[in-house]
Each structure stands twice: as structure tokens, then as C-alpha cells.
Amino acid sequence: MTPTPRIPVLVIGGYLGAGKTTLINNVLSSATQRIAVVVNDFGSVNIDASLIRERHNDTIELTNGCICCAVGESLADVLFSILDRTELPEVVVIEASGVANPAAVAAFAHIEGFHHLGNVVLVDGTHALETSKDPLVGRTFSLQVQAAHLLAITKSDEATDSVISEVRSIVSSLAPSTPLVLTTSATLSSLMMNVAPHADSAVTATHTEFSTTTLSHVSAQDEKQLFAFLQNFPPNVVRAKGIVELANGDRRLVQKVGSTISISQTELPTTGLVLISLK
Amino acid sequence: MTSTQPPHAGDVIYTARLIRTANPSHPTATAIAVRHGKVLSVGTLEDCQQWGITTIDRQFEDKVLTAGFVEAHSHVMTGMYSTFPFVGWFGRHMPDGRWVDAVKSTDELVERLRTIAAEKESGSPIVVAGFDPIYLDTERLSCHHLDEATTQHPIFVYHASGHLATVNSFVLNKYDIGPNHPAPGVGYHGDGQPNGELREPAAMALARDEFRLLGRVVFAPETLDGFGQTMRNAGITTATDLGNVFHNNEEVLKTVLETTEKESFPVRMASVPRILGGPDGIDEMVSRVLTARTHSHDKMHMPVVKMVLDGSIQGFTAVVNWPGYITGEDHGLFLFPPEQVVDLLRPFHQAGIGIHCHCNGSSTSGVFIDAIEQLLREHAWLDHRHTITHAQLITHAQMRKAKNLGMSANFFVNHVWFWGEQHRDFTVGPDRASAMNPCATADRIGLQYSFHTDSPVTPAGHLHTMWAAVNRVTPHGSVLGPNERIEVDRAFHAVTIDAAYQLHMDHLVGSLEVGKYADMTVLEQDPYEVDAMAIRDVPVWGTILGGIPSKSTAQR
Ligand SMILES: [Zn+2]
Numbered sequence: 001m002t003p004t005p006r007i008p009v010l011v012i013g014g015y016l017g018a019g020k021t022t023l024i025n026n027v028l029s030s031a032t033q034r035i036a037v038v039v040n041d042f043g044s045v046n047i048d049a050s051l052i053r054e055r056h057n058d059t060i061e062l063t064n065g066c067i068c069c070a071v072g073e074s075l076a077d078v079l080f081s082i083l084d085r086t087e088l089p090e091v092v093v094i095e096a097s098g099v100a101n102p103a104a105v106a107a108f109a110h111i112e113g114f115h116h117l118g119n120v121v122l123v124d125g126t127h128a129l130e131t132s133k134d135p136l137v138g139r140t141f142s143l144q145v146q147a148a149h150l151l152a153i154t155k156s157d158e159a160t161d162s163v164i165s166e167v168r169s170i171v172s173s174l175a176p177s178t179p180l181v182l183t184t185s186a187t188l189s190s191l192m193m194n195v196a197p198h199a200d201s202a203v204t205a206t207h208t209e210f211s212t213t214t215l216s217h218v219s220a221q222d223e224k225q226l227f228a229f230l231q232n233f234p235p236n237v238v239r240a241k242g243i244v245e246l247a248n249g250d251r252r253l254v255q256k257v258g259s260t261i262s263i264s265q266t267e268l269p270t271t272g273l274v275l276i277s278l279k
Numbered sequence: 280m281t282s283t284q285p286p287h288a289g290d291v292i293y294t295a296r297l298i299r300t301a302n303p304s305h306p307t308a309t310a311i312a313v314r315h316g317k318v319l320s321v322g323t324l325e326d327c328q329q330w331g332i333t334t335i336d337r338q339f340e341d342k343v344l345t346a347g348f349v350e351a352h353s354h355v356m357t358g359m360y361s362t363f364p365f366v367g368w369f370g371r372h373m374p375d376g377r378w379v380d381a382v383k384s385t386d387e388l389v390e391r392l393r394t395i396a397a398e399k400e401s402g403s404p405i406v407v408a409g410f411d412p413i414y415l416d417t418e419r420l421s422c423h424h425l426d427e428a429t430t431q432h433p434i435f436v437y438h439a440s441g442h443l444a445t446v447n448s449f450v451l452n453k454y455d456i457g458p459n460h461p462a463p464g465v466g467y468h469g470d471g472q473p474n475g476e477l478r479e480p481a482a483m484a485l486a487r488d489e490f491r492l493l494g495r496v497v498f499a500p501e502t503l504d505g506f507g508q509t510m511r512n513a514g515i516t517t518a519t520d521l522g523n524v525f526h527n528n529e530e531v532l533k534t535v536l537e538t539t540e541k542e543s544f545p546v547r548m549a550s551v552p553r554i555l556g557g558p559d560g561i562d563e564m565v566s567r568v569l570t571a572r573t574h575s576h577d578k579m580h581m582p583v584v585k586m587v588l589d590g591s592i593q594g595f596t597a598v599v600n601w602p603g604y605i606t607g608e609d610h611g612l613f614l615f616p617p618e619q620v621v622d623l624l625r626p627f628h629q630a631g632i633g634i635h636c637h638c639n640g641s642s643t644s645g646v647f648i649d650a651i652e653q654l655l656r657e658h659a660w661l662d663h664r665h666t667i668t669h670a671q672l673i674t675h676a677q678m679r680k681a682k683n684l685g686m687s688a689n690f691f692v693n694h695v696w697f698w699g700e701q702h703r704d705f706t707v708g709p710d711r712a713s714a715m716n717p718c719a720t721a722d723r724i725g726l727q728y729s730f731h732t733d734s735p736v737t738p739a740g741h742l743h744t745m746w747a748a749v750n751r752v753t754p755h756g757s758v759l760g761p762n763e764r765i766e767v768d769r770a771f772h773a774v775t776i777d778a779a780y781q782l783h784m785d786h787l788v789g790s791l792e793v794g795k796y797a798d799m800t801v802l803e804q805d806p807y808e809v810d811a812m813a814i815r816d817v818p819v820w821g822t823i824l825g826g827i828p829s830k831s832t833a834q835r
């Protein structure tokens with residue numbers, strides 16, 4: 001049995017107001033791939049309809065505040081319906097609700113036909129101090145941060161440096177080994193979507209916080225060796241992507257989002273590996 | 280004395296040994312006259328005959344008629360047992376009236392599955408539901424047990440909790456579920472091989488085809504029919520489907536409206552849409568609900584909406600105030616951001632639509648009550664009747680405040696019997712467990728309340744909820760919270776007029792008063808007269824819905 005290629009699934013989480021909608025709009029407007037966006041709050045994502053039409057992207061509304069509970073209308077059903085289409089998306093982006101645990105949402109990304117790319121969790125630089133200590137939702141905030149493979153503090157330009165550094169320390173103490181970036185939504189979007197050899201300038205040309213390295217000749221004996229190789233990247237590598245050939249001639253699409261690595265089957269030619277690191 | 284008016288076609292008087300009206304002005308009667316499906320007169324045969332009716336139906340002369348039971352929180356999924364065989368620990372009636380014995384051991388489950396498999400073509404899926412291992416002291420169910428039933432069919436055992444499924448090796452192989460599967464929720468044996476457990480829908484969905492069968496059943500016409508039959512067999516005359524998405528799909532809504540309107544559909548239904556998504560979509564939902572409401576008919580009402588704000592106590596997903604759960608990991612999460620609740624509810628409140636909010640934990644009840652307080656400061660709708668549904672761990676301070684705000688509680692009092700011991704020993708401890716679903720305190724405080732079964736979570740039927748509220752006993756014979764027990768008369772009102780009140784339907788159902796629907800529960804005995812511990816065993820003959828007798832098909 002030859003495994004069918006699996007569609008990568010990226011989960012975007014973070015507490016209410018952290019900027020998930022802005023990020024998704026950026027993803028839709030800048031991405032070159034065919035994207036299906038799954039949103040949790042119908043109507044709440046003011047996604048520009050024209051963007052969706054032009055790019056053949058689409059959004060799918062989830063019908064429940066808790067997208068992982070109700071049988072018959074769960075995220076699984078949405079993902080199944082994506083597989084039923086004639087033209088499959090190249091990537092699925094799921095916006096978790098403002099109170100959802102991204103890990104619970106991501107749990108759905110392992111059903112047949114998909115693979116999990118990672119959880120990007122946004123932290124609102126202007127409100128995180130209060131949210132993290134809130135008696136009702138403080139725990140939700142912690143769980144969200146701990147579920148992240150890549151953390152991004154948003155709205156940092158709207159808060160003082162001292163607030164941001166306090167937010168940083170709260171977030172780092174919750175998730176000490178998770179890469180943390182401080183960046184705009186547009187950059188973050190390119191970081192997720194537009195990583196490709198020779199086209200990497202999108203991320204780094206205008207932003208001084210990242211540097212790009214392209215490894216043009218990566219080869220590995222097998223998946224296991226490839227995985228070990230990726231695992232040994234220094235912790236400041238926040239993103240990696242590329243297609244690598246194995247000893248038997250099979251090729252693998254390799255993706256790293258923050259602390260998580262995914263490897264999947266591909267028929268596309270090898271590209272080498274692009275690494276984006278925090279300077 | 281005779282009437283000057285001629286009788287109308289179909290006019291009928293039913294006589295009974297006793298009629299309990301749930302109308303405190305005339306709590307009991309012995310005859311009831313029906314015209315056009317409504318109560319024309321209730322009292323003595325003589326009173327009823329004043330209308331000149333000559334048709335007297337004496338078939339209930341040795342029975343007890345009561346105001347029809349109203350269930351304000353159940354689910355259409357009750358009818359799923361029309362499709363999926365039931366394998367629960369407490370025996371239960373199926374929609375078609377068959378009694379299915381309890382499954383008390385893994386061996387019995389395997390035996391049932393073997394019988395089902397014998398009648399199925401190899402490869403075709405076997406999905407069974409309602410499995411409840413919480414009381415089972417045999418070995419934990421795994422794929423190996425299920426393999427004893429069949430290796431030629433995929434087996435998917437959906438547990439009563441809704442949080443777990445166990446599958447056989449056929450399923451594991453079919454979907455390539457092996458050691459180190461990346462999905463969280465796949466269970467393993469000590470040796471690293473999957474044990475067949477799939478926890479939470481995310482993992483259950485790995486068994487794609489079998490899981491999808493479960494999802495499809497929600498909208499299947501057999502499910503709706505099964506719901507109606509189950510309710511009628513339990514003596515319910517108005518049943519709620521609390522929290523559906525029918526209003527989102529014209530086709531589905533049309534089917535529901537047509538099915539419920541048929542004379543053969545044996546229950547009056549309250550269909551309650553669930554609040555979904557974020558604040559920006561809410562105005563649209565309000566208008567969809569108001570539009571859907573215009574299609575209501577005698578047997579289908581859309582009086583209120585539902586919000587689900589947390590999970591369950593036994594699943595440790597209810598949001599509980601300090602000091603939290605005594606054992607287990609606290610997974611309590613709000614399903615909507617607490618600060619957004621007011622914004623989400625405001626448009627409904629302003630449009631005059633009642634809100635039933637699922638709050639199991641104390642923290643959750645607090646958030647909902649505070650939101651209603653805010654809405655009432657903004658917009659003085661005094662007759663809102665917003666209802667805390669479940670309200671299991673509501674505190675006394677919350678009850679006082681809810682009372683002052685004109686709110687109502689719908690207690691899940693069956694929990695005392697079904698999970699009370701678990702709550703005492705594992706979730707919240709004896710002090711809070713004995714104060715769960717505090718009916719007597721609600722009476723002391725003056726908070727209006729009703730009971731629900733949350734069917735299919737616990738079996739449909741209000742004799743059981745009354746029994747649980749009156750006795751508060753647990754399966755091993757203790758009384759959990761003796762000071763929260765109430766009298767049978769109070770319990771009877773909770774399951775009739777008080778439930779109707781919460782649905783804004785008390786002018787239509789919930790008591791036998793002139794002008795309201797002639798909906799009655801027909802019992803073989805009087806629940807007031809039998810021993811308190813025997814209330815749940817009172818046989819249900821069936822119902823009278825809109826004046827028309829509808830006999831239960833339940834096997835005794
Ligand atoms: Zn509920």
C-alpha cells in the first residue's frame with residue numbers, strides 16, 4: 001500500500017484578541033498555495049471575501065464554540081468534507097477559538113489524509129499580563145501557551161518595553177523550550193506560508209530579526225536519520241522547510257514549525273532545506 | 280344541568296380513578312373534557328357534561344392521569360438506539376419498546392457482539408452504543424475482547440460518556456493504527472501495541488467510516504422518530520431537543536417540522552437552537568431563529584436557545600470554583616470566553632428569546648448569572664426566565680442571586696443515582712456531592728426549578744427524576760444529601776408546570792387547565808400513594824397527546 005500524500009494542517013491558537021484573524025487574513029493574502037481555512041467563529045473572522053475568491057482559498061465554518069465535542073458537527077466532519085472535494089487544498093489552516101486548547105484542536109489533524117504541521121499560538125502583548133492571572137481564564141491561557149510549537153507575541157508595538165519583557169518572562173516560564181518570536185502578523189504569515197528556496201526573501205529581506213540559511217544538499221539514509229538530523233538544529237531555528245531525498249530515492253517533505261517536526265511523503269523534486277533562524 | 284351548545288365532532292370526556300392537574304387551584308379531578316385537542320373542562324364528570332358532551336371514554340377509569348410530563352433538557356440523539364444496539368450497564372427500553380437487558384460484564388458484551396456479527400456480511404461495520412464500564416469490575420475492555428466476537432467486521436463500541444470508543448483489531452488494521460501513532464488519545468498496552476481505546480472524538484475519528492455513521496444519525500429521520508417514541512413510552516408529552524443546529528439548514532428544518540406534525544409523531548417537541556460562533560454572527564442567528572419560529576406548529580415549538588458553557592463533572596471538564604476536583608486532573612475549560620458571554624447573549628435577551636445555559640461547574644454558573652445581571656441592567660426584560668441547565672454545583676449565594684434576577688434552574692437530579700457515588704469518591708467529595716442538585720435549598724431560597732434526564736445521557740422519563748429527587752439514594756444504598764430531598768408533590772410540579780415555565784410554554788402545557796393542550800401522562804398507579812422508593816417503578820400506560828390516547832409500546 002502506498003501511503004497517500006497527507007495535507008498539512010497548521011493550527012493557530014491564542015486567547016481572544018491575540019490577532020488570529022489578522023494573521024489569517026495575512027496568510028490568505030500572501031500565500032501562494034491553495035489554502036482551506038477552518039474558522040471556529042462564523043462571522044467573527046472578517047475575512048475579505050474577494051481574497052478568498054481570487055486565490056481559490058476557502059473558509060469553512062465550524063458550528064460550535066467547542067470544536068472538539070459534538071459528534072456529527074465536529075472538526076473531524078469538517079476535515080472529512082475537505083477530503084471529499086475534487087480539488088484538494090495544499091494546506092489547511094485552522095483557527096482555534098479564543099478559549100480552545102490548540103492541542104485539543106490539533107488532535108484532529110492526525111486523521112487519515114492529514115498531518116499536523118504545528119500549533120502557532122499568539123499572545124496579546126497588551127493583555128497577556130491580565131489574562132495570564134485571570135481567575136477564570138488564567139489556566140486556559142497557560143494551556144494555550146503550553147500547547148504551542150511556536151509562540152508569537154503580537155501587538156508589541158502597542159505596549160511598553162517593560163510590559164513586553166514581563167510578558168516574555170511569563171510565557172517563557174510556561175513554555176521554556178518553545179521558540180518565541182516578537183513580530184508582526186505579516187512577517188509571521190510569511191514565516192509560515194512563504195518559505196521556499198529562492199523565494200525566502202519574503203521573510204528576511206525586510207525584517208532584521210531573522211536570518212535565512214539554505215542547505216542545498218541534504219540527504220539522509222532513511223526517515224529516522226532525517227528526523228534525528230532535524231532534531232539537532234539549534235533552538236533558534238524557528239522554521240524549516242524543504243524536500244529531501246532518502247537513500248532509496250523516495251522523497252520527503254520536511255517541515256519544522258518552532259519545536260515540532262513533520263515529515264511526509266511527496267512526489268515533488270528535491271529542493272534543499274531552508275532554515276529560518278532568530279538572529 | 281345541560282348545555283345549550285351542541286357538542287363538536289370529536290368532543291370526548293375521559294374519566295379516571297384520579298387526575299392530578301398540577302394546577303393548585305384544582306389539584307385533583309376525576310374527569311376531563313377535550314375539544315379540538317384542548318382542555319375544555321376538568322373536574323367531575325358532571326362538571327364536564329355541562330358542555331353537552333355525550334361521548335364518555337372510560338378506558339382510564341382504573342388509571343391515574345396526570346398533567347403531561349415536560350422534559351426541558353433532552354436530545355434527539357435519544358433516538359440513536361433505533362440505529363445502534365444499546366449495550367449499557369442499566370437496562371433500558373429501546374425506541375420501539377423492546378427492553379434491552381443490562382450488559383454487566385465484558386463477556387456479555389462480547390456475546391452480544393457475536394450475535395450481531397453472525398447476522399452481518401463480513402466487513403460491514405458494527406457500531407454499538409451506551410457502553411458504561413464505570414461499574415464494571417471485570418477487566419478493562421480492549422481490542423482483544425472484541426476480537427473474540429469477530430475478526431471479520433470492524434467493531435466500534437461507543438461509550439455512554441461520549442468521550443471514549445473501543446475498537447477491535449480489524450479497525451486498528453483498517454486505519455493503520457499501530458504503535459506510536461501520532462494522534463493523542465490512542466490507548467496502548469504495556470507492550471506498546473494499541474489496546475483499541477480511542478479517547479475523545481479526535482481519536483475516534485481515526486476510525487473514519489464508523490465514526491461518520493455516528494455523526495449521520497443526528498439528522499436521520501429514524502432518530503427523530505425514535506426520540507418521539509422513547510419519550511411517549513416514558514410518559515413524556517413535551518420533549519425538548521436542547522441545542523441543535525436545525526435552524527442552520529432549511530432542508531433539515533423542513534424535515535423536522537414535517538415529521539413532528541404527523542399524527543403518528545407521539546410527542547410535542549420544543550426544538551432549541553444552540554448558540555454558535557462569535558459575536559459577529561449572533562445577529563444573523565437571532566434572525567434565523569426568529570424566522571424558523573414562524574414555522575412552529577402545535578407540535579413543534581422554538582421557545583428558547585441554548586448555550587453550552589462548560590463540560591461535565593465526571594469528565595473533569597466542568598469549570599469548578601476553588602478548591603476544584605479532589606482527584607483526577609482538572610480539565611475544566613469554558614467553551615466561550617467568559618468576557619464574551621454578555622455580548623453573545625445580548626441579542627437574544629433583547630429579542631425576547633429565553634436562554635438555557637449549560638453550566639455544570641460552579642464557576643460556570645457564576646459567569647452565566649453575572650452575564651444575566653449585566654443584561655438586566657441594560658435591558659429590563661422582567662419575564663426572561665433564563666435558565667441554568669444542569670446547575671449541579673450551583674452555590675447557595677449563586678442561587679440567591681439567580682432568584683433575585685428572576686432566573687430558573689433545571690437540575691440534573693438523576694446524577695445522584697447514576698454518578699453520585701463517583702462524585703462523592705472521585706470528583707468533588709462528599710460535602711459538595713451531597714449538595715449537588717440542591718432542590719430543597721432552592722425551595723428555601725425561592726428559586727424556580729425543574730428536572731431533566733438529558734436523555735440519552737440518562738434514560739428518558741420523569742418518574743425516575745422524581746424518585747431521585749425524593750429519595751437521593753445511590754446504587755450502593757446510601758442517601759446522598761438527605762437535607763436536599765423534597766416531597767413528591769414538589770417533584771411532580773418540577774417535572775410538569777415548572778419545566779413548562781422554563782420553556783415559556785406554561786400557557787400551553789404543564790398543567791391541566793381549561794384552554795391548554797389536553798396532554799396527559801397515563802399511569803397505572805398514583806406516584807403520591809406508592810412507597811417513595813417505588814415511584815420510579817410506577818408503570819406508564821402511555822400518554823394522551825392533544826386529547827388522543829397514545830399507548831406505550833414498551834415491554835414491561
Ligand atoms: Zn449539557
Ligand SMILES: [Zn+2]
Binds near residue numbers: 352353354521733
Ligand atoms: Zn444535554
